[in-house]
Amino acid sequence: MASTQDLIQARRGIIRDALGIGIATGAYALSFGAISTAAGLSLLQTCALSVLMFTGASQFALVGVVGSGGSVWAGAATAALLGSRNALYGVRLSSLLDGGWWKRAAAAHFVIDETTAMAIARDTASESRLAFWATGLAVFTLWNLGTLIGALATHALPDPKVLGFDAAPPAAFLALLAPRLRAREPMAIALGAGVVALVTLPFVPAGVPLLIVAVLVALFGVLRTGR
């Protein structure tokens, strides 16, 4: 039986970890604010993405496609495809989230990589809930603050390309991709996806190679299942 002291210690540890993750994502949001502004989105559009979309990889994808000359609709489709994994996170978190529909609707907005990783693998449901909400609030606050600062700082610059801002998005995508490449299959998929995207790029509208890759990966996943 855990003592009250242990429980308080555990809860403090969770809140400390949540703040640490919030600070790390806030720093990462600086680069989102900068890349989005350099891609040509207004300050308000950049901040709207962080408040309303609030899922990093999708946000980077939308502004990355727009910044490289693709249509905002190709960017939006890529963002939604990248956001599909949040639906699976939601399934894992669903049983932990209590309260009425409005609380569930609010919680849904916080269902992202960081909150899921923090909430699962806790000893009790109440610790999971605390980890979810503490991480969600910390990341949401600092993610939006970081976005605003990054965007404002970039607005003040004369020519983003001189500062190498066009080389920033691929580095951001690489950093997001790396943790997902821990096995042979995802490594092979990543290489194949890169080749397919480059081979199709000269012949279709900008952003469409990404959608072709998504369809092929989905087909691959479905056809391989059950063998």
Added chain:
Amino acid sequence: MMWAGVLVACASCYALKLAGVSLPARVLADARVQRTVPLVPVGLLAALVATQTFSTGHHLVVDVRTTALVVALGMVLLRAPFLVVVASAAATAALLRLL
């Protein structure tokens, strides 16, 4: 047009999150869904790395962004924080253009 795209994308991403916490678990518990969905970000992120490094418009190009990506890869392998990876790539491209 930009605003419409931004807002539709935001609504789609929220709808996916809400579906996850609302739909009966068995809908998304299907083995094909469970296996396929985590693979999609791998393909998309790799395609984004490739296209944003090696193209300008509809042309395939190799320029300072290639070197910047190699530097970023080195930083990732060194487990550098996200902001350091991105900033080192931008700095590499900026420096090479100055030379």
